[in-house]
Amino acid sequence: DAMVIQNPRYQVTQFGKPVTLSCSQTLNHNVMYWYQQKSSQAPKLLFHYYDKDFNNEADTPDNFQSRRPNTSFCFLDIRSPGLGDAAMYLCATSQGLGTQYFGPGTRLTVL
C-alpha cells in the first residue's frame, strides 16, 4: 500500500543534542510537510517543500531545518533541542489540490 512512513516512532534525545527525524513516502506526491503538534493542540506547520522549493513558516525557529534529497524522502533536523521542542512531529504529503496524507508521527522526548 502507498503510504507515508516516519522513523523512528519514538525518539529520546538530550537537551542540546542534535536529532534528525525522517519521513519517506511511496505516494510520489510533490509536496511534503513537517508539522509540530503539542498535546491537545492543532498541528503547527513548520515548513513544506513543493518539489525542491523550500517554504519556511515565518514563526518556525531557526533551530529547525529540513532537507529533501529526493521526491521520496524528507528530513527534519533539530540542531539544539530544548525542553520546549518535546512534541509529536508529523510528516504529511499532498499532490496538487488533493488531500493531505499523514505519517504515523514521531514522538520526541527531550531529557
Add this chain to the structure above:
Amino acid sequence: AQKITQTQPGMFVQEKEAVTLDCTYDTSDQSYGLFWYKQPSSGEMIFLIYQGSYDEQNATEGRYSLNFQKARKSANLVISASQLGDSAMYFCAMREGVYNFNKFYFGSGTKLNVKP
C-alpha cells in the same frame, strides 16, 4: 481571524447514537477544500472525508458525512452509529484557493468520547 473554528473542545456520545462535530471556516476564495481528520491517542492523523467548495452534494464516506452549508460557511462532520473506536480527537481543516494551495489550516480540534 481564525480560518477554522471548532467550538466544541470535548463531546460525549452514547454508543450507537449519531453525533455532529461543528466546524466553521473563513475564506474569501471561491475555490477551497474542507477536510476532516481523526487522531486517536496513538497520534496518527487519519483522513476521513473531503468536501470541495464546488461540490453540490454533501460528501459521505461510510458512517461519516459532511454537512456542507456554504452560505453559513460551515462544514460539520456527522458520525452515524457511533462506535467505541470513534473516541479520538477530530480536526477540521481547510485548503483555500488556487494560489498557495499547499497550505492547510487546522481547527483546534474536538475530543470525542463514545460511552458504552
